[in-house]
Structure formats: structure tokens, C-alpha cells
Amino acid sequence: MKNEFQVIADLIEKDKKVLDVGCADGTLMKFLKENKNINIRGLEISKEKVQECIAKGLTVIEGNAEKDLKQFPDKSFDYVILSQTLQAFLNPELVLDELLRVGKKAIVTIPNFGYWKVRFHLLFKGTMPITKTLPDEWYNTPNLHMCTIKDFFHFVKSKDIKIFKSLALNDINTSIINDSNLGVKNLFADLGIFLIEQ
Amino acid sequence: MNTEKNIKTLIVKKPLKLDCGKTIKDFPIAYETYGSLNSKKDNAILVFHALTGDQFVTGINPVTNKEGWWSYAVGPNKAIDTNKYFVICSNVIGGCLGSYGPSHKGPDQKIFGTNFPVITINDMVNAQYNLLDHFGIDKLFSITGGSMGGMQVLQFISNFPDKSKTVIPIATTSSHSAQNIAFNELGRQAITADSNWKEGNYTSNDTNPGKGLAVARMAAHITYLSKKGLQEKFGRKLQEREDLKFGFDADFQIESYLRYQGSVFVDRFDANSYLYITRAMDYFDLAKQFNGNLSEAFINTKAKFFIISFTSDWLYPTQENKDIVIALNSIGADVGFVEIESDKGHDSFLLDVPDFLSALKNFLDKSYEEN
Numbered sequence: 001m002k003n004e005f006q007v008i009a010d011l012i013e014k015d016k017k018v019l020d021v022g023c024a025d026g027t028l029m030k031f032l033k034e035n036k037n038i039n040i041r042g043l044e045i046s047k048e049k050v051q052e053c054i055a056k057g058l059t060v061i062e063g064n065a066e067k068d069l070k071q072f073p074d075k076s077f078d079y080v081i082l083s084q085t086l087q088a089f090l091n092p093e094l095v096l097d098e099l100l101r102v103g104k105k106a107i108v109t110i111p112n113f114g115y116w117k118v119r120f121h122l123l124f125k126g127t128m129p130i131t132k133t134l135p136d137e138w139y140n141t142p143n144l145h146m147c148t149i150k151d152f153f154h155f156v157k158s159k160d161i162k163i164f165k166s167l168a169l170n171d172i173n174t175s176i177i178n179d180s181n182l183g184v185k186n187l188f189a190d191l192g193i194f195l196i197e198q
Numbered sequence: 199m200n201t202e203k204n205i206k207t208l209i210v211k212k213p214l215k216l217d218c219g220k221t222i223k224d225f226p227i228a229y230e231t232y233g234s235l236n237s238k239k240d241n242a243i244l245v246f247h248a249l250t251g252d253q254f255v256t257g258i259n260p261v262t263n264k265e266g267w268w269s270y271a272v273g274p275n276k277a278i279d280t281n282k283y284f285v286i287c288s289n290v291i292g293g294c295l296g297s298y299g300p301s302h303k304g305p306d307q308k309i310f311g312t313n314f315p316v317i318t319i320n321d322m323v324n325a326q327y328n329l330l331d332h333f334g335i336d337k338l339f340s341i342t343g344g345s346m347g348g349m350q351v352l353q354f355i356s357n358f359p360d361k362s363k364t365v366i367p368i369a370t371t372s373s374h375s376a377q378n379i380a381f382n383e384l385g386r387q388a389i390t391a392d393s394n395w396k397e398g399n400y401t402s403n404d405t406n407p408g409k410g411l412a413v414a415r416m417a418a419h420i421t422y423l424s425k426k427g428l429q430e431k432f433g434r435k436l437q438e439r440e441d442l443k444f445g446f447d448a449d450f451q452i453e454s455y456l457r458y459q460g461s462v463f464v465d466r467f468d469a470n471s472y473l474y475i476t477r478a479m480d481y482f483d484l485a486k487q488f489n490g491n492l493s494e495a496f497i498n499t500k501a502k503f504f505i506i507s508f509t510s511d512w513l514y515p516t517q518e519n520k521d522i523v524i525a526l527n528s529i530g531a532d533v534g535f536v537e538i539e540s541d542k543g544h545d546s547f548l549l550d551v552p553d554f555l556s557a558l559k560n561f562l563d564k565s566y567e568e569n
Contacts, residue, residue, distance in 0.1 A: 041532075047536065047537070047538075047539060047553070050536050051536070051553060051556065051557060051560075054504075054534065054536065054557050054560045054561055054564075055556075055560045055564075056564070057560070057564030057565070057567065057568065058534075059502070059532055059533070059534045060534050060535075060536075061523060061527070061533065061534060061535045062535055062537055063535070071523070071524040071527045071528060072527055072528075073528055073529075073530065076530050
């Protein structure tokens with residue numbers, strides 16, 4: 001399991017009720033169910049991935065986060081997870097609001113467009129950056145709203161959303177992001193992980 | 199058609215008060231089982247059949263000598279694995295394969311015909327509930343069914359919230375739509391317009407309203423398929439002829455196919471049963487039973503739901519299945535949902551649709567492991 005999932009799992013206490021939005025093949029869901037006794041649900045848009053989740057014995061709903069989160073009552077989950085998907089929505093702000101309505105807390109991870117390799121790629125190659133977390137070409141990427149850790153940090157603060165924890169990930173290294181090191185983390189982290197609450 | 203020796207019957211002694219106000223007692227429920235009930239009695243699956251189905255889910259139906267209606271899904275090593283599970287299915291009341299219905303005799307020893315009480319989906323499941331007592335099953339492992347079978351699944355878990363561990367409604371709805379009612383009315387009108395129908399008293403004259411019933415089946419059959427599926431299978435292909443005949447014979451293969459579907463149907467189905475069962479479907483509105491709040495129907499159950507729809511099903515479209523998912527999510531129920539890609543229309547649940555069958559199998563087997 002990738003390090004990102006381990007870091008997310010560490011943020012969640014045992015026996016909680018969790019919704020994984022864009023749960024893909026259910027790897028994280030399965031881990032949380034088996035290791036932390038989490039009452040876990042998934043929402044996934046791809047029919048193939050939904051089938052993979054069912055084959056793992058996971059409860060998953062085929063659906064689109066932009067349309068289908070509204071069926072869940074307010075604060076019906078202890079945590080709602082959104083892993084590396086926010087940037088792919090037509091309206092990320094609306095999805096973020098929904099995550100925070102449905103979940104008591106939300107864990108959002110974003111691929112960092114401010115990562116130095118991304119910046120160098122564009123600066124020196126002059127073509128759209130392709131990295132481990134951004135593997136697609138400009139013409140087939142699902143990403144519509146790329147942002148940096150700094151962008152997300154400011155955005156969340158501007159919406160008066162409480163940040164409990166913000167973590168910077170680079171391969172296997174995890175470190176805490178705060179106001180004073182934001183610039184550095186924005187340069188050296190591949191991925192940002194935020195634990196937030198409205 | 200009379201092979202009563204092959205039909206297992208439970209006589210329900212307990213009176214059953216029907217929604218129409220009448221009470222029935224000492225009535226038969228015809229059923230069939232597959233696989234075996236384990237010693238813990240925790241492996242039973244109650245399957246509910248659709249409008250024209252019966253208790254013979256799989257294998258050779260001893261009455262029609264054809265494959266059971268859900269042979270693709272039910273059997274040894276299949277999605278509903280009879281090596282593992284004990285499958286029970288019964289003919290709905292109002293039906294015509296052994297369960298109490300309009301072709302039975304009433305207390306006056308005359309065949310009921312339209313004097314049979316109008317029954318509902320609720321009545322059907324309340325009648326079938328007696329099978330649990332009969333087999334000494336405290337809690338079913340699962341209940342499932344497609345189309346009208348799915349309606350029974352929803353009604354059953356609403357009536358008996360702690361009697362099944364898992365619940366699988368397939369290609370169904372919680373409320374029959376105007377379009378659904380319209381198609382059923384078309385079928386009923388075709389039957390009652392047949393001069394042989396005779397206000398439902400045809401059996402005493404031994405002449406069936408076969409033409410009307412065949413037309414009803416033909417119209418309904420179209421609703422079970424998709425436009426794309428029909429076009430791919432038949433297109434404008436002609437039936438055993440080089441050119442159009444400028445007459446009203448079946449020039450096109452699709453015409454011939456529908457006529458065949460109609461003709462084989464009348465051999466196995468009773469016209470009055472068709473009236474009664476379609477009526478039961480039309481009356482089905484689960485939300486209305488709970489003052490318009492569908493969620494209330496499921497508020498007392500802890501069962502695990504898995505809802506399945508099909509992309510090309512326009513009779514019970516995905517949105518109507520999703521409405522059930524939404525009602526369940528709004529009360530925090532354990533519900534999974536998948537829409538299966540298929541161009542086979544509403545009939546997809548009866549056919550060899552691998553993604554559907556594997557989803558059904560995986561859900562059941564994984565849920566059973568957690569038992």
C-alpha cells in the first residue's frame with residue numbers, strides 16, 4: 001500500500017465510520033476495515049473499480065461525487081476521505097463544501113503543482129509537467145484545477161475551514177506543514193495531506 | 199400442463215388479511231428449493247420471481263420442460279451457488295403454478311376467475327413469509343429478485359426488518375411509474391378485449407383468451423428489451439422470404455419473433471393471473487405506505503443492501519433504482535450500488551451478463567464469509 005494511504009490511515013482512530021470518495025479499487029478501504037475496524041463506505045465513478053471493490057467485499061456506491069454526495073445526511077460520517085481527486089472536479093469548491101457537510105472531518109490530499117520537479121519540468125523542458133503523481137499528458141489528464149500546497153492552504157483558510165493537520169509527503173518522508181515552512185514544503189513536497197473541519 | 203405431482207405445496211393454515219380487506223386461510227403456496235439447508239440454518243436465500251416467473255428458478259422446469267427462468271444466476275457454482283446456499287422460491291399468490299390464484303376453486307367450489315381477491319405485493323410477501331416457519335429458518339442469509347421480484351424484496355425487508363442479513367433488489371422500483379402502469383393496462387385491455395375472456399369465466403367454458411394474452415405478452419416483451427438490442431438482433435431482416443409480401447403476415451423477423459413469444463406464453467400462463475399480478479405491480483408504492491417517505495420503509499432494518507440496475511433498462515431505469523439507494527443512504531443504511539453496462543434491456547438480469555453475475559456472486563460470497 002502506498003505511503004499516502006498509510007499516512008491517511010494513521011489520521012483515523014479505530015471503530016469510526018468513514019466514507020472514501022473516489023475509492024478506486026478499495027485498497028485503502030480494505031486496509032481501514034481490516035486494521036482499524038472502520039465502518040467503511042466508498043463512492044466510485046468507474047464501473048470496473050466498483051466491481052473490484054465488490055470483489056473485496058466492500059460496500060461501494062457507483063456514483064459521481066459532484067452529484068451523489070448530496071444524498072448523505074449532514075455529519076453522517078466521522079471522516080470523509082478524498083485522495084488526489086479534488087483537482088479533477090468541475091467545481092472543487094462545491095465538492096469540498098459537500099465533504100465537510102457530510103463528514104465531521106475530511107481528509108483531502110492533493111498532488112502539489114508547486115513541487116520543484118514540476119516547476120523544473122515546465123521551466124526547462126517547456127512542456128506540461130509529468131511526474132509520479134501527475135502521470136498524464138496535457139491532452140488526456142483528468143485534472144482540471146491543478147493547485148499547489150500553498151494555494152490549497154490559503155483557499156481553506158479563506159473559507160474559514162479549520163486545519164487540524166497538514167502534512168507534506170515526499171516519497172516516504174512525511175513532515176508537518178505550518179505557516180512558517182509553507183514556502184519550503186510547497187517546493188519539496190510531492191503531495192499535501194490535510195485534515196480539515198468546517 | 200397438469201403435472202401437479204412435481205409441485206411442492208405448503209398449505210398455509212393461518213389466516214392472512216389481504217390489503218383489499220378480505221381474509222384468506224388454508225391456502226396453498228407452491229414452492230421449490232435448491233441446494234440444502236445447513237445445520238445452522240444460516241444459508242437460506244429467498245428468491246422472488248417476476249411477473250411471469252414461477253418457483254422453478256433453475257434446472258428444467260417440470261411443467262414447461264424448459265430451463266428455469268434464472269438458470270444463468272442460480273445453480274451449482276453459479277452466482278447464487280446452490281452448493282453453498284439453500285435457495286427457496288415460491289409461486290406468488292395470484293399466480294398460476296400451484297399457489298392460490300384465480301384458477302383455483304373458491305369456497306363455493308366454482309373457479310374463482312375474477313372473484314379471486316385483488317392481491318398486492320404486500321400480500322404476496324406476507325404469504326411467502328410462512329415458508330420461513332415451514333423450514334424453521336429464523337433469519338435468511340439473503341433475499342433477492344429482479345423486476346417485480348425486486349419489489350417483493352423491498353416489501354419483505356420493510357415488513358420483516360430482521361429476517362434477512364442481506365437484501366438484493368435488482369432492476370426494480372419502489373413505486374410503479376405512470377409508464378409502467380400504462381404498459382400493464384395495455385396488456386390487461388388486450389386480455390379483456392378477447393371475446394374468450396368472458397369476464398374471467400373462461401376456464402369453465404374451456405376456451406382461453408389466448409389471443410388477448412399473447413398480445414399482452416408481445417407488448418410487454420418489447421418493454422423488456424432495448425431499442426439497440428432489438429435493432430442488432432433483428433434490424434429489418436425479413437422472415438423466410440426474399441422480399442416484402444404486401445400483406446399482413448409476419449414479413450419481418452421481429453414480427454415473427456414476437457408472435458412466437460406470445461404463442462409459447464399462452465401455453466404456460468393464465469390470463470386471469472396476468473390481470474391480477476399486473477394489478478399488484480401497479481398498486482405497488484412503498485413510499486406511500488410510509489406517508490411518502492421511502493426511508494421510513496427501511497428505518498428498522500440493519501440488513502446490508504446491494505442494489506443493481508442496468509444501463510439499457512428503460513422499464514425500471516437506473517434512476518428509479520438509485521432512488522432506493524438515496525432513501526437508504528439518507529438513514530445511514532449499509533448500501534452498495536452498481537449500474538451494469540448491458541444493451542439487453544430490462545431482461546439483462548435474466549440473461550448471461552457476466553459483470554452482473556460476478557457482482558452478484560462476489561457480494562453474496564463475501565457477505566457470507568463475514569457471516
